[in-house]
Amino acid sequence: MNQSKHKIAIHQLFFIMILMFNGAYSLMMPNILGRQIKGADGMICIFAAFVLGLVVLLLVSFIAKRAPEEGLVDYLPKVLGKFLGKIFGFGFAIYFTYTAILYLRCFDEMLAAELLPNTPRWVLSLALLCLVLWIINNGLEDIARFYNLVAPIVLLMLVLVLLANGDNIFLYNALPFGESEPIKILTGTRSVFPIFLVNVCLLVVYPAINQKDKVFITALLATVLSSLYLIAMFFVVLAVFGGEGGLKIVWPLIELARMIRIGPFLERVEALFILVWFSIVFLNGSFLVYCGAISWRSLFNVQKAKILNGVVVAAIFGIGLFAKDLSGVLAMQYVFSHYMAFVVVLMLLITAFGVWRYQRRDAHE
Amino acid sequence: MKMISKRPIPLLKPKPIQNSAESSGPNVPISVTLEECVKWMSDAFTNCSDLVQRVFTIGFAQQRQAAIFYFDGLIDKQLVNEHVLQPLILTSRVAKPDDDFADIFLWLEKSVLSTGELKAVATYNEMAKGIIQGDLVLFVDGWDKGLVIGAKGWAARGVSEPATETVLRGPREAFNETMRVNTALLRRRLKTNKLKIELRELGTMTKTNVAVAYLDGVVNPELVEELNKRLDALKEVDSILEGGCIEQYIEDSPYSPFPQIQYTERPDKATAALLEGRIAVIVDGTPDVLILPAVFIQFLQSSEDYYNRIWAGTMLRWVRYLGIFIAITFPSLYVAITAYHQEMLPTNLAMSIAAAREGIPFPAFVEALIMEVAFELLREASIRLPNAIGNAVGIVGALVIGQAAVEANLVAPQMVIVVAITAIGSFTVPIFEASYPIRLIRFPLMLLAAVLGLYGVMIGWIAILIHLIALRSFGYPYMEPLAPLKISGLKDVFIRAPRWQILTKPQFREPSEAPPESFWRRNFMKLSKEGRKKRESK
Numbered sequence: 001m002n003q004s005k006h007k008i009a010i011h012q013l014f015f016i017m018i019l020m021f022n023g024a025y026s027l028m029m030p031n032i033l034g035r036q037i038k039g040a041d042g043m044i045c046i047f048a049a050f051v052l053g054l055v056v057l058l059l060v061s062f063i064a065k066r067a068p069e070e071g072l073v074d075y076l077p078k079v080l081g082k083f084l085g086k087i088f089g090f091g092f093a094i095y096f097t098y099t100a101i102l103y104l105r106c107f108d109e110m111l112a113a114e115l116l117p118n119t120p121r122w123v124l125s126l127a128l129l130c131l132v133l134w135i136i137n138n139g140l141e142d143i144a145r146f147y148n149l150v151a152p153i154v155l156l157m158l159v160l161v162l163l164a165n166g167d168n169i170f171l172y173n174a175l176p177f178g179e180s181e182p183i184k185i186l187t188g189t190r191s192v193f194p195i196f197l198v199n200v201c202l203l204v205v206y207p208a209i210n211q212k213d214k215v216f217i218t219a220l221l222a223t224v225l226s227s228l229y230l231i232a233m234f235f236v237v238l239a240v241f242g243g244e245g246g247l248k249i250v251w252p253l254i255e256l257a258r259m260i261r262i263g264p265f266l267e268r269v270e271a272l273f274i275l276v277w278f279s280i281v282f283l284n285g286s287f288l289v290y291c292g293a294i295s296w297r298s299l300f301n302v303q304k305a306k307i308l309n310g311v312v313v314a315a316i317f318g319i320g321l322f323a324k325d326l327s328g329v330l331a332m333q334y335v336f337s338h339y340m341a342f343v344v345v346l347m348l349l350i351t352a353f354g355v356w357r358y359q360r361r362d363a364h365e
Numbered sequence: 366m367k368m369i370s371k372r373p374i375p376l377l378k379p380k381p382i383q384n385s386a387e388s389s390g391p392n393v394p395i396s397v398t399l400e401e402c403v404k405w406m407s408d409a410f411t412n413c414s415d416l417v418q419r420v421f422t423i424g425f426a427q428q429r430q431a432a433i434f435y436f437d438g439l440i441d442k443q444l445v446n447e448h449v450l451q452p453l454i455l456t457s458r459v460a461k462p463d464d465d466f467a468d469i470f471l472w473l474e475k476s477v478l479s480t481g482e483l484k485a486v487a488t489y490n491e492m493a494k495g496i497i498q499g500d501l502v503l504f505v506d507g508w509d510k511g512l513v514i515g516a517k518g519w520a521a522r523g524v525s526e527p528a529t530e531t532v533l534r535g536p537r538e539a540f541n542e543t544m545r546v547n548t549a550l551l552r553r554r555l556k557t558n559k560l561k562i563e564l565r566e567l568g569t570m571t572k573t574n575v576a577v578a579y580l581d582g583v584v585n586p587e588l589v590e591e592l593n594k595r596l597d598a599l600k601e602v603d604s605i606l607e608g609g610c611i612e613q614y615i616e617d618s619p620y621s622p623f624p625q626i627q628y629t630e631r632p633d634k635a636t637a638a639l640l641e642g643r644i645a646v647i648v649d650g651t652p653d654v655l656i657l658p659a660v661f662i663q664f665l666q667s668s669e670d671y672y673n674r675i676w677a678g679t680m681l682r683w684v685r686y687l688g689i690f691i692a693i694t695f696p697s698l699y700v701a702i703t704a705y706h707q708e709m710l711p712t713n714l715a716m717s718i719a720a721a722r723e724g725i726p727f728p729a730f731v732e733a734l735i736m737e738v739a740f741e742l743l744r745e746a747s748i749r750l751p752n753a754i755g756n757a758v759g760i761v762g763a764l765v766i767g768q769a770a771v772e773a774n775l776v777a778p779q780m781v782i783v784v785a786i787t788a789i790g791s792f793t794v795p796i797f798e799a800s801y802p803i804r805l806i807r808f809p810l811m812l813l814a815a816v817l818g819l820y821g822v823m824i825g826w827i828a829i830l831i832h833l834i835a836l837r838s839f840g841y842p843y844m845e846p847l848a849p850l851k852i853s854g855l856k857d858v859f860i861r862a863p864r865w866q867i868l869t870k871p872q873f874r875e876p877s878e879a880p881p882e883s884f885w886r887r888n889f890m891k892l893s894k895e896g897r898k899k900r901e902s903k
Contacts, residue, residue, distance in 0.1 A: 011850060116705070116820055127817060128822050131831065138835045145834045145848035271709050275823045282827055 006206045010211045012144035014218045015151035016287060019197040021226030022158060023103055023284040025333070027277070029192060029230065030237045030252045032333065037188040039243045041180040042139065043231050045188030050227035052189070053196025057223060057350045059291045060199050061216045061300045064206040066355045072203035073298035079354040086299065088347050095200070095344050100288035101320045102332050103159035104128060106283040109326045110251050113275055125320055131282060137306050140208050143286050157276050158229065161253065162236045164260045173242040176237060194341045195230070196223065200348065204291040216252065250326065289313060382753045393489045399430050399506035405489055406434050406504075419450075423473070423505070428457060430506040439499035441518025448479045449514055470508050479559055482515025495570060510647040522652075524550070527630045529797050532669040539630045541856040544574050544649035551647075552577055555639065559583070562647075565596060572604040580639050584832075591839055592657065608651040615657075617837045622802035625838040627663055628653040629796075634668045658838035660845050662858050664799035665689065670861050678861035686795030691786060692803045693829075696733045697814035697822050699783045703729040705818030721777040730815035732776050736784040739766050739806065744788075 002313065008016075033042040045339045067075040072092060077085030108124045115195040137141055180188075199219055209215055240259065249255050257273035293305070293312045302308045371665055396402050403420070410416045413436075420432040435445070457477050474485060482500075486492060492502045495513035503512040524546065527539035540547045548562050552624065559581045562680055567575050575596070595615040605611055608628055616625045629635055630653050635645045638656040646655040665685045670678035703722070707715050725732060743762035747755040770776045787807070794800040806829060813821030836843035846854025856862035 105595065111820060116818060119817065119820075123817075124820065127820070131824060131827050134828070135831050138831065140836050142831070145842070145844065146830065148850045149830060149834070149844065149848040271706060271819060275819055278820070278823045279827065 006139060006141055006208060007210045008140060008144040008205065008208055010193060010209065010214045012148055013205070013209055013215065014222055015147040016144060016204075016205075016251065016283075017198070017219055017222035018148060018226055019151055019154065019280055020287065021195055021222065022229060022285055023198075023280060025103060025106060026195050026230060026233075027057075027251060027253050028106060028333070029195065030234050031248065032191045032337075033188050033234065034243075034248060036191060037180050037184050038176060039179065039239055040148050040174045040177040040235065041185060042192075042234050042238070044178075044180075044185055044187060045192050046227060046231050046234060048185065048189040049192035050223065052193050053223055053227070054220070055197065056197060056200045056345065056348065057216070057219055059352045060202050061219070062350070062352055063355050064203055065212075067206075067357060068212055069207050071207060071294060071298055073295045074171060076351065079358040080351065088351060089295060089299050091343065091347050092200070092203075093292055093299055095340060096204070096292035096295055098287050098332075098336065098340060099194075099198075099317060100292055101316050102336055103281060103288060104131055104316065104328070105320045105323050105329045105332065107278070107285075108320075109329050110150070110254065110277075111274065113326070114251065114254055116273060121324075122317075122321055125260045125317060128282060128285065129313050129317050132286045132289050133309060135286045136293060136309050136313075140205060140290060144284065146286075147283055150283065151178050154276055154280055157273065161257050161260070161273065162232055163238055168259055169238060169239040170242075173240065173324055174238045175243075190341070191337050192230075194337050196227075197341055199223065199343060200344060201287065201291050204294055207342055217258050289316060292316075372876055384839065385864055394487055395489055395492065395504070395509055395511050395617075397507060397509045399432060399504055402489075402504040402511070403432055406492075406496075406502075409489070416496075416770075421454055421544060423449075423453050432503055434496055435501040435516065436496060436499065439519050440501055440516040444480065444516050444518060445501055449503075449516065453503075470505060470510065474512060475503070478512070478514065480514050480516060484513045485510050487511075494572075498574075508532045520849050521546070530629060530631050530634070530668070530795065532667065532672070534672045535609045536631070536667050538632055540632060540635075540647075540654055542650050542652050543574055544647050547632075547647045547654060548576055548578065551635060551639070551645065554632060554636040555580070560639070563593075567596065567599050567602065567611070568605040569601065569603050571604040571606065575605065575611065576647040578635075578639060578645040578647060580642070583640065584642050584644060588642075588644060588658070588839060592646075604650065606650070608646065608648040608653050608655050609764050610648065612655060617839065621836055622805045623661065623833065623836060623843070624664070624802075625657075625659055625713050625836060625843065626654040627659040628798060629656060630654075631668055637668065637671070658841040659843075660838065660841065661833060661836075662700055662798045662847070665794065666857075667795035671864070673861075674742065675861060675863055678793055679859075682858075682861060685793045685795065688782065688790040689803060691790035692788075692794075692800075693807055693810065694822065694826070695787045696737060696807060697810040697825065698778070698819075700729045700733050701814035701818045701822050704815060713813075718777070718779055721779055724774045725777055727775070728815070729780075730811060732780050733783070733811055736770075736776055736780055736788075737764065737811070740784055740788060742805065765819060773807050 001082065022163060030042070031045075035044060037045060063072075063075075067078075073089035076088050076092075079085070080088060104125065107128070108121050111124050112119065113236050135146065202215065202219060206212070206215065233253065237249075237256065241249060241252065254270050254273065257270035260269045262269060289309075290311060293309045296302070296312055297305060300308075324333050388893050393405075393479050396405070399420075403418070406416075408416070415437045417435050418432060419434075420430060422428050423431050433445075435448065449552055453473070457473070470485075474483060484495075485496070487622045492504075492513065496502050499517040499519065501516040503514060517707045521543045522541045524541060526537045530539075538550060540550060551562075552560060557580075561579055563577045565575050565577070566572050577589070577592060577596070592615070596611075599605070599611070599614055600612075602614065612626045612628075616817050618625060627638075629638075632654075635654045635656060639645055641676050643658065646657065648655070648883060665682065667681070670681060673681070702709055707719070710718070715893060719790075720730070727735070740866070743766070747758045747762075750758060769782050771778050771781060790805050791800050793801065806825075809821060810825040813825045815821070817824065833844050833849050834842075842849055845851060846858060857867055
């Protein structure tokens with residue numbers, strides 16, 4: 001009766017992608033950029049990262065279209081050979097799992113800093129991961145429906161946070177512009193680029209999407225809109241707080257929310273913001289853990305999905321505890337943007353080449 | 366000390382029931398001699414003091430012995446006297462019976478008895494089934510068949526006003542415990558041969574009549590098939606006492622606090638559900654009709670919404686959404702904010718709460734728990750008591766819990782306000798059944814708030830949503846049209862759109878026929894305006 005079981009609709013994919021781009025990592029983005037580049041030049045970095053993100057999207061689309069009904073890790077050994085295919089599958093599984101850890105730990109730190117300073121990190125992490133385990137056991141369909149439910153509210157809130165700070169914007173705060181050296185622009189781009197790497201997740205969920213012909217255009221739309229939002233957010237943070245101080249704030253979006261006053265009754269809007277943000281983190285975390293769990297399941301050919309999901313979540317919890325505080329999370333982020341992103345892009349390129357060669361050989365035969 | 370014997374107690378073997386209606390099986394043919402028939406019936410219904418047996422003579426030229434059996438209280442005595450006994454005893458005497466027995470019985474069946482329902486059966490089992498269901502059975506000496514004569518008529522409640530689904534505007538009829546009255550109430554509203562009412566019997570002991578009603582061509586046939594499959598699986602169940610018994614057997618997730626099948630006592634609501642492609646299950650002896658599949662949002666909609674003006678209907682819905690949010694979250698928000706996030710409140714309010722809580726020996730969570738539990742006790746007590754005493758309990762509760770608890774410094778006055786608002790919020794839910802999960806989930810949410818503050822409240826809410834999203838009602842997503850998103854369905858969720866816009870293909874509808882025409886604008890009114898202009902120009 002339920003025709004669309006285990007399938008996700010194209011609009012659900014749109015919500016997934018757009019919230020993935022604006023996940024916990026992007027919350028720290030102005031701070032990370034601010035440590036590397038001066039003033040509004042960060043916007044150039046975001047734009048450059050967006051262009052690179054489009055290249056990633058093209059690669060992902062090219063690979064996915066060749067195996068519309070197979071998951072990434074199942075497909076890799078066919079195009080790259082058993083050994084290299086397994087290695088790459090392992091690499092992608094690590095990427096998804098590591099990204100999930102980073103997203104979830106970012107949020108724990110934000111929560112500890114802003115809302116619950118005395119609660120141990122592991123309690124915050126465990127509570128969130130229990131929910132993640134529950135929903136990934138229910139499957140991708142339920143994750144997509146949850147996105148469906150909260151995405152409109154979350155997106156509205158993200159836009160309102162920027163708009164509500166319109167009165168606090170001072171354009172001269174955003175200066176200087178265009179003074180950074182090219183090498184710094186490149187370094188900044190490298191820091192922002194991992195945000196756009198989430199398109200790789202498409203390779204995992206591609207077989208579950210209903211209208212495959214609209215996947216590329218949907219992901220493209222989500223990428224464009226998200227990069228516009230990131231540029232706008234960076235600009236507002238800069239214009240409100242100034243280059244010197246503003247970009248050193250760890251959670252600038254939270255600070256923007258703190259600036260909003262809804263009359264004398266509600267003085268701390270940012271607490272509500274954090275609560276809504278929690279749903280983004282929960283969803284993105286769930287989606288990434290799901291992608292990771294699917295990859296691990298295919299890699300080790302595990303039949304009992306729930307047990308494997310439990311193991312993956314337990315591993316995420318355990319590894320996440322290694323980052324004891326914010327500095328630990330920032331170190332994780334450094335590894336992520338400086339090494340892991342590069343390796344993932346390399347793997348994508350090699351996979352795309354393998355697919356092209358496989359396709360040519362097929363056509364020849 | 367008395368020693369306990371270790372010897373096992375021998376189990377008593379149950380004695381086989383001889384000749385009962387159930388054990389006789391379906392294929393015991395009716396005897397030709399009346400004596401045997403009477404003996405069989407007497408044996409089958411031994412110790413049934415309400416069984417009435419009447420042996421009499423029919424015919425004049427050729428007299429025959431006949432017997433009727435029925436249960437006292439289950440038949441319409443006037444109908445039996447006027448349309449069964451009188452024709453059999455008196456009318457049959459004036460007619461000229463034929464020599465052929467078969468002709469005599471045919472004549473009895475076709476010409477003498479003047480009741481509407483009449484069925485000739487060949488086995489005792491069918492006779493017993495008829496009598497159990499409230500019919501009258503007739504045996505005639507020399508005939509190897511019997512007649513089951515429809516004469517049901519027992520004391521029943523009339524059609525009265527709905528007790529739990531009251532409306533200010535709309536019909537004031539409610540279903541009652543008699544299934545045929547309920548099917549008639551539906552049939553009266555849906556004057557089409559597409560309304561199908563399939564009857565079945567459930568419960569090996571209760572033999573409860575269960576009717577499955579749907580609109581052919583509108584309902585998804587797979588849904589009917591699925592329901593029949595689930596109902597067929599209940600053949601071994603011994604009793605179906607109420608619709609709720611069936612509900613527990615056939616719903617998708619029986620352990621969920623949220624109902625996945627709606628029940629209503631309003632015929633107009635059941636009719637609307639049928640028109641939407643849903644199925645109504647009518648259970649004999651139950652004054653409610655089950656509606657399936659059900660979605661969450663349906664429990665927050667009242668039939669009155671559709672009768673009121675558009676904006677009134679929309680506003681009422683939003684009042685209910687707010688009410689349900691408050692009923693679930695308000696106590697936990699109070700606990701979280703007073704215990705963890707006082708800085709969220711304006712200074713004056715924070716100080717006022719702090720001053721009121723000074724001297725109270727409990728943390729906010731315990732305070733809230735005491736009040737909520739007390740309120741639940743009061744609510745339960747007032748429901749079980751007669752109306753007059755119930756009101757008194759309400760007054761005592763208000764005085765004791767409200768005033769005395771505050772004066773005794775057991776709870777803060779703000780807490781009383783929180784509980785009162787929460788209670789009012791829960792009363793806004795138009796279907797009482799849906800208020801149970803709200804009352805239930807409030808407590809774990811308060812606990813989470815006490816442990817993790819606002820983060821705990823959010824965790825609780827996300828857990829609720831995960832559960833709701835995972836729920837299915839007969840395979841249909843429970844959170845439809847919100848998740849999965851169905852844009853066309855939102856016009857009956859966020860607003861109550863005008864009728865001419867709502868009449869698109871409803872969510873449960875897989876019509877074999879074209880859905881009714883819907884309009885974005887009222888084109889039909891434009892036509893009438895043109896007609897009016899023409900008339901005016903003439």
